[in-house]
Structure formats: C-alpha cells, structure tokens
Amino acid sequence: MTRYLLRRLAAVAGVLLVICAVTFAVFYVLPSxxxxxxxxxxxxxxxxxxxxxxxxxxxxxxxxxxxxxxxxxxxxxxxxxxxxxxxxxxxFGYSYQNALPVWDLLTDRLPVSVSLALGAAVLWLAGGLAVGLVAALRRGTTLDRSLMAATLASASAPVYFTAMMLLLVLVQRLEWLPYPDYRPISEGPAAWAGNLLLPWMTLASLYAAMYARLTRASMIETMAEPYIRTARAKGLYERTVVTKHGLRSALTPIVTIFGMDLGGLLAGAVITEHVFGLPGVGQLTYDAIFKADQPVVLGVTLLAAFFITLANLGVDLVYAVIDPRVRYA
Amino acid sequence: MILRVRDLRVAFPAGTAVDGIGFDLDRGRTLGVVGESGSGKSVSSLAIMGLHREAAVSGSIVFDGEELVGAPASRLRELRGRRMAMVFQDPLSSLHPFYTVGEQIAEAYRLHLRASRRVARERAVEMLAEVGIPEPRRRAGEHPHRFSGGMRQRVMIAMALSCEPDLLIADEPTTALDVTVQAQILELIKRIQQDRGIAVMLITHDLGVVARVADEVLVMYGGRTVEHAPVREIFRAPRHPYTQGLLASAPRLTAGSAEGSPDPAAGGAAGPAAGGRLRAIPGSPPSLLAPPPGCRFHPRCARYAATPEDACVTEAPELREFRGPLEIHEIREIHTGRALRPVGPEGAPAGPVHRTACHLTGTLGGPR
Structure with missing residues (x-):
C-alpha cells in the first residue's frame, strides 16, 4: 500500500509538471x-x-x-x-492589474470556493444517491419515471437559469432567504451556511440530477449481477442485499466521477460565483481572463490542475479500499 | 420426500417459461434436469428457491411437507440458504468481488444460525477444508479473484452447504469450468451428497454430467417434461425423439451400444458409434411467446416428419408411462437397471417409472 501510494504521488508530480509546461507555453510563448x-x-x-x-x-x-x-x-x-x-x-508571479502576488490572490479566494464546493457536494451526494437508489429499486414505476423526468429537467437547466429562478422565487417572491452575501465561516457557521445556501442549491441541483441518473443506472446494472442472485439465494434480507451487496458495488463509478467533479469545483465554480457575486477563485478567473491577466490565469489553471490530480489520487486510494482487485494490480 | 413438485408453471410477462412440470425428489437422491437453453430448467429451479421476482409461479412445490407456492416471501427467505441452497453456473460472477470468500461463506451462517462472527468464521474455514481447498485458514481471507475457476466453484459449494441444507440445487455447476476441473467438481458434489444424504437437483445440458451423478433424469423441452426416467434407462432406451436426438448429438468415446444402430426414419438413435458423425437436432428451441401448438417438439421431430400424425399438431401429449412393446434386450436391461436401484418401503422401485410425452412413442411398435 505504501509503495502504491508513493508511485501514485510521483505520477501526480509528473502530471502537474506537464500541465505547468503546457499552460506556460500557452500563455507566454504563443503570439501575444x-x-x-x-x-x-x-x-x-x-x-x-x-x-x-x-x-x-x-x-x-x-x-x-x-x-x-x-x-x-x-x-x-x-x-x-x-x-x-x-x-x-x-x-506564481504578480497580477498585471494590481501588482499583488498571484499566490495571495489565490489563497484569499480559496476558502470561498472550497466552502461552495464542499457544501454543494454534501447536498448533491445525499440528494443524488437517494433519488437514484429509490428510482432504481422502483424501476419502471410512475415514481421512477417522474423522478427521472425531474432529474432530466434539472440537469438540463443551465446554472445561471437555475440561479436566477432560485433568486426570483426564494429571495424576491417568498422572501425566505436573504440575498446571498458571503460571510467567512469565522463569522459564525450559521451566517456562513445561510448565505451560501442558494449557491449550494444551485450547484447541487445540477450535480444531484446527474448523480441520481448515474446512481440509478449503476444500481440497476449491479442488481442484475449474478452475485446479487447469490446473495438472495443465501436467504439474506433484501435490505442487506441492496446495501451491502448492491450499493457498495454500484458506488464505484460514482466515486470516480465525484473525485473529478469535486476537484474541478474546488478551483472555482465560475458561473455560480459570478451570478451570486461570491469572491471565490472562479470569480478571480473570470476577471483575469477578461483583463488578460496572464499570471493570474496561469496560477488559477495550475490550482485547478492541482486539485483535479489530487482528487484523482484520492479516488484511486478510495478505490483500493473499496475494490480489493485494485490493490493487487 | 423432501421435494414434491406438481404442475409447476412459471409465467413471465413475455410468456410462459415453464408449463406444468412435476417430479419427486428424496433425500440421498440426485435428479438430473436436462434440456437446451430456454427449456425452462433454470427457471424451474429459481422457482423452487423462490427467487423469481417478476414471474407468476403456480402449481405446487412442497418442500418437506410445506407448500412453497404462495408462501410469504419472508418464509421463503428463511428457507433459502438454510434448508435449500443453490450453486450457480459462473462461480466468478456469482461471488461478490469485494468480499473475502470467508466473509461470503460466513454470511449465511451468521444470519441463519445466529452465530457470532468468530464462530461463523471458523465455520467458513471448516467448509473450505471440506470442499478440498488447501490452506483453508489463509484462503478464507482472500478475495474470489485470487482463486481459480474450479476453486471458486468449490467456494460456491462450501457457501451453499454451510448451513447444512436438505436440498442442493446446482444450476450448470460445471459448464463454466475446464473439462479436467468439471470431473473434480462433480465428484465433490457426489461425495457431499453421499456423506450428508442430501437431495440434489442438478441442472445441465450435458448428458455426460447426468450419466456421472444422477439417479434419475428429467428431460425438458419448451417448458414441459418430455421424458422422465431412471438414468440407466435414459441412456439405454430413450423413448422421446428429443431425448434420442440429444443422445445422438452428444459425443461418446465408447462404441455404440446394441441399440445404437440408427434408423433415420425414426428420428435418430441413442448415440452414434465412436467415430461416427454427431447429429445436431435441426431447428432451434421454441419461442416462449408463440410456442408451436400440440407437441412443442413436432417442428423439429424426425419421427413426426417420417410419420406425421394430427395429434402431434393439435394436442399436447400427456406424460405417461411407456407401455409399448419392448424388445427382449430392452426388457432385460430395464429390469437389471431397476434391480440396481434402491427399493422403496413397499418393495416398489424408489425411482420413477419411465414416462414419456410423445404421441408417436408406442404406436410405432417401439421407440426406434
């Protein structure tokens, strides 16, 4: 296991170096x-x-x-x-716009993006897995069909549309929530979560829909496996069959996707942050691209690459825990 | 009588897969169920285990005096794995890839016998030793992908037997295995059956498997029984044209038996001579959606082609005891076959009589 980990870490370093070179080439060498x-x-x-x-x-x-x-x-x-x-x-160099070190810009913005990504991830995992599981077990029923129609709509709606609709309904009309105004967690978890709720819901509604469909498909496939029939032939309770034998296998493809999604979001959800005016890395990216602030764009790209490779490493490690076949490979 | 099946029917939304089969199975006996894919043999066994989820099962399945058709799902669950167990065709995909074989064997034992984790684990090691896995204690901690095909099937058998069931259903247990390993697994099933005196229902399309372990044979075609007889009689004097076709299409190493002289007009013989050509049964198995009327085998039947009769097309043949005139050597063989079988309480043969569902058997003055 230690050797496996070291090998994987070396691979991560290699990947980052390559991404660094390519990005550097794009921004510094190309004719601009x-x-x-x-x-x-x-x-x-x-x-x-x-x-x-x-x-x-x-x-x-x-x-x-x-x-x-x-x-x-x-x-x-x-x-x-x-x-x-x-x-x-x-x-990582200095921003052209305000001569601040890129690293300081990134670290200032990072907590916002991390808060956004992690909170949304909790929501979408809980929602997506639950909906997908129910739909798979009630496959072919009206419930299944309605859930899948809802997820299709939800997955098809662009983030800015969902965000605007949520703002319109929950903030403007019903006045259940205040207009989001980011507060760091150091100012109290309630204020932090309350103001992030809308962005979380926006992101989560998109991802939960995709995860629900993925979970459903994966679960249906798994429940048709011969080893599920074996589990039933042993006389296990159906809930044991579904959770211990079914869900555990069905989760493996979801872990993979989750790692990549979370990794990508940690380095900023550009549209969501922009719509809600969250001062995160995504917002920084947006501004930097518009102002052609190349050191910042380069820094943001590297940060995203770092998170995605890190998340993939995490996925591989989780895989080795879930699926014993990986450990020997 | 541990298992008594009468008029079993299994209907799926797409069609009826099993259309009225019946048999008795005693402790210490092995029933071979033979047929092509789609003949309904696996569907029948899953019905006995109560493993159908979207099919309508009707008729009667009496297990140790208890009617299982219509029994609550919770009762069937209690019996599954505890009193009746099943071994499946492909041991790799039938074992969960993420759990060690020890965990998988111990799982049913823990549940049904309320054993502690430690006791169940010991039981798993014991079972692995019994099915002939070397170093059982170490191997119990390994995952299925570390085992060879034959070893995996041994694990499946250990899993099925961990709670000492009265009935073991083995659905094509050797089909996915190497030929050399097949014999070992059959020997293992035979040995365990003899040691424990359990009833075994062995589903296969391989007549060689049946010859090796079964006491009696049920031949299925298109969801119905076409022939049901002690194993010796199936091989020595097959009555149904389909059974004869199956035998003629199976390779044999020994020279053809006395009754092996083929008569093409009668639809094939009991097996080609060594070196002779194997004869496939023409056509393909009947569709569940629109089975042929009358005898389901008649579109492929050489005997029907030679001497067509209206009844074959209009009327489903009853399964009845064969009463046609027998040739002398046949009578002798059947009698010796019966004499070798265990004898029931009243001195009657414990095995079934020879029954066939064919309009043309008997009327021709003989099976061939």
Whole structure:
C-alpha cells in the first residue's frame, strides 16, 4: 500500500509538471505580448521593451520556464534595479492589474470556493444517491419515471437559469432567504451556511440530477449481477442485499466521477460565483481572463490542475479500499 | 420426500417459461434436469428457491411437507440458504468481488444460525477444508479473484452447504469450468451428497454430467417434461425423439451400444458409434411467446416428419408411462437397471417409472 501510494504521488508530480509546461507555453510563448499587457495601454514601445527585459521575456523559453518553476519552490526576484520585485515562496508571479502576488490572490479566494464546493457536494451526494437508489429499486414505476423526468429537467437547466429562478422565487417572491452575501465561516457557521445556501442549491441541483441518473443506472446494472442472485439465494434480507451487496458495488463509478467533479469545483465554480457575486477563485478567473491577466490565469489553471490530480489520487486510494482487485494490480 | 413438485408453471410477462412440470425428489437422491437453453430448467429451479421476482409461479412445490407456492416471501427467505441452497453456473460472477470468500461463506451462517462472527468464521474455514481447498485458514481471507475457476466453484459449494441444507440445487455447476476441473467438481458434489444424504437437483445440458451423478433424469423441452426416467434407462432406451436426438448429438468415446444402430426414419438413435458423425437436432428451441401448438417438439421431430400424425399438431401429449412393446434386450436391461436401484418401503422401485410425452412413442411398435 505504501509503495502504491508513493508511485501514485510521483505520477501526480509528473502530471502537474506537464500541465505547468503546457499552460506556460500557452500563455507566454504563443503570439501575444505579455509585456504589452503588463505595461498597459498607454505605454510607448520603449517602455514595453523595458518591461519585456524586466520580465525576462527576452530570455530563451526554457530559461523562462525554469525560472517560473524554480520560483514556485524557492521564490525569485523579478526584474532588477529599483523596479525589482521580491516574489516570495511560492512565487506564481504578480497580477498585471494590481501588482499583488498571484499566490495571495489565490489563497484569499480559496476558502470561498472550497466552502461552495464542499457544501454543494454534501447536498448533491445525499440528494443524488437517494433519488437514484429509490428510482432504481422502483424501476419502471410512475415514481421512477417522474423522478427521472425531474432529474432530466434539472440537469438540463443551465446554472445561471437555475440561479436566477432560485433568486426570483426564494429571495424576491417568498422572501425566505436573504440575498446571498458571503460571510467567512469565522463569522459564525450559521451566517456562513445561510448565505451560501442558494449557491449550494444551485450547484447541487445540477450535480444531484446527474448523480441520481448515474446512481440509478449503476444500481440497476449491479442488481442484475449474478452475485446479487447469490446473495438472495443465501436467504439474506433484501435490505442487506441492496446495501451491502448492491450499493457498495454500484458506488464505484460514482466515486470516480465525484473525485473529478469535486476537484474541478474546488478551483472555482465560475458561473455560480459570478451570478451570486461570491469572491471565490472562479470569480478571480473570470476577471483575469477578461483583463488578460496572464499570471493570474496561469496560477488559477495550475490550482485547478492541482486539485483535479489530487482528487484523482484520492479516488484511486478510495478505490483500493473499496475494490480489493485494485490493490493487487 | 423432501421435494414434491406438481404442475409447476412459471409465467413471465413475455410468456410462459415453464408449463406444468412435476417430479419427486428424496433425500440421498440426485435428479438430473436436462434440456437446451430456454427449456425452462433454470427457471424451474429459481422457482423452487423462490427467487423469481417478476414471474407468476403456480402449481405446487412442497418442500418437506410445506407448500412453497404462495408462501410469504419472508418464509421463503428463511428457507433459502438454510434448508435449500443453490450453486450457480459462473462461480466468478456469482461471488461478490469485494468480499473475502470467508466473509461470503460466513454470511449465511451468521444470519441463519445466529452465530457470532468468530464462530461463523471458523465455520467458513471448516467448509473450505471440506470442499478440498488447501490452506483453508489463509484462503478464507482472500478475495474470489485470487482463486481459480474450479476453486471458486468449490467456494460456491462450501457457501451453499454451510448451513447444512436438505436440498442442493446446482444450476450448470460445471459448464463454466475446464473439462479436467468439471470431473473434480462433480465428484465433490457426489461425495457431499453421499456423506450428508442430501437431495440434489442438478441442472445441465450435458448428458455426460447426468450419466456421472444422477439417479434419475428429467428431460425438458419448451417448458414441459418430455421424458422422465431412471438414468440407466435414459441412456439405454430413450423413448422421446428429443431425448434420442440429444443422445445422438452428444459425443461418446465408447462404441455404440446394441441399440445404437440408427434408423433415420425414426428420428435418430441413442448415440452414434465412436467415430461416427454427431447429429445436431435441426431447428432451434421454441419461442416462449408463440410456442408451436400440440407437441412443442413436432417442428423439429424426425419421427413426426417420417410419420406425421394430427395429434402431434393439435394436442399436447400427456406424460405417461411407456407401455409399448419392448424388445427382449430392452426388457432385460430395464429390469437389471431397476434391480440396481434402491427399493422403496413397499418393495416398489424408489425411482420413477419411465414416462414419456410423445404421441408417436408406442404406436410405432417401439421407440426406434
């Protein structure tokens, strides 16, 4: 198991390095001039040239990339002379817009996105699994059909539409909830959760619908397995057959998808955050892309890659626990 | 009599899979149920186990004096795994991939005998040893994918027998296994049956399996019984054209028996001579949705083709004791066959008499 873990961690490091290189190539090497973006619209060509030297853009690409990667682990000094910027570990560069370190921007925004993703995940897992399980066990009945029609509608609705509808109904008309205004958890869990409830519901309604359909399909497939018949032939109670023998197997594909979904969301749910004005990583990404703030976009991309690979590692480890066949592979 | 089945019918929304079969099965005896896929043999066994969920089961299944058709699901659940157990065809997919074999064997024992985890675990090890798995204590902690096919089927058998059932239903237990392993598994089933005196219902399409372990044979076609006889008689003097066709299509290593001389007009013989061609039964098994009228076998029947009779198309043949004239050697063989079988309390043969459902058997003055 330890060897398996070490091997997996090495693979994660490799994947991150590759993603880093590709992203770096996309943002720094492709024909757009980072120096012009960094300098601003009023810059003269001489000023742009100066900035270019300062940013090291006149150096060979591999040197730039080496500097970027090294900066993450050792910190670096950007430029020289009086304009030099000391960038401390982990250095992801500075935002063009406000000259703040990318790392600080990310860490400021991260708790918001993590709160959003984790809360929504709890809701959608509970809802999706329950609905999917009921539909699978009542397969072919009116209940099954109505649930599946509802999930289809819910999964098809775009996030901004769901968000707007929830705002309109729950906030405007019924006035059950206040307009969401993000409060960190340090200001009290009630205020934190209360203000995140709408974004959670928005995200969860989309994912729960997909998970319900996935759970249903997976459960129906599993319950047709010969080993389920064996479990019944042993005289086990039906609830033991369904949970211990059926659900446990049916959950494996869901664990996989869940890892990837959660990993992606941890690095920001762009539309949801934007609609509800949540100051998360998604919002940061949105702004950075519009302002062509390349160091921030690069940082956000790496963060997302980091979370997704980490989540996949988590999935693999959970898999090894669930399915003994994986352990020997 | 541990199991008494009468007029068993199993109807699915798509059609009737079993259309009135019946047999008796005693402790210490083995009934072989033979037929092509779709003949209703597995469906019948699942009905006895009460494992049908979307089918209507009617008729009568009396298990140790208790009527099971119409019995509450909770009662059937109590009996399953405890007093009647089942072994399935593919031992890998029939074992749960995520649990150790020890856990899976112990599960039924814990539930039915209210045993503690530790006691049930010991029982699992004991059962693994009994079915001939080396190092049972260590192997009990392993998962099914670490076992070979034959070993997995041994595990299935250990699982089925852990609560000492009175009836074991084995549904094609050797079909998914290597030929060399098949013989071992059959030997194991035979040994356990003799040691424990349980009743065994062995479902197979393989006549070789039947010859090896069964006391009597029920041949099914299109959801009905076409022939029911002691095993020796099935091989020595098959009456039904379908049974004869089955025998003719099965390979044999020994030279053809005395009655093996084929008469093409009579629909095949009791088996080709060694080196002779195997004869497949033409056509395919009947559809559940629209079974042929009358005798369900008549569209494929060589005897019907040779001497067609209206009854074959209009009337379903009754299963009746064969009373046609027998040839001398047949009479002798049947008598010796009976003499070898255990004898019932009144001196009557404990096994069934030879019964066949065919309009043409007997009227031709002989089965061939």
């Amino acid at each position: 001039d980072p120096a012009a973006h960094a300098c601003g619209k009023t810059c003269t060509p001489e000023q742009v040239a100066l900035v270019r030297t300062q940013m090291g853009l006149d150096r060979p690409v591999y040197e730039q990339f080496g500097g970027y990667v090294a900066g993450i682990f050792t910190g670096r000094t950007l430029g020289d002379g009086p304009a030099a910027l000391e960038c401390s570990v982990p250095c």
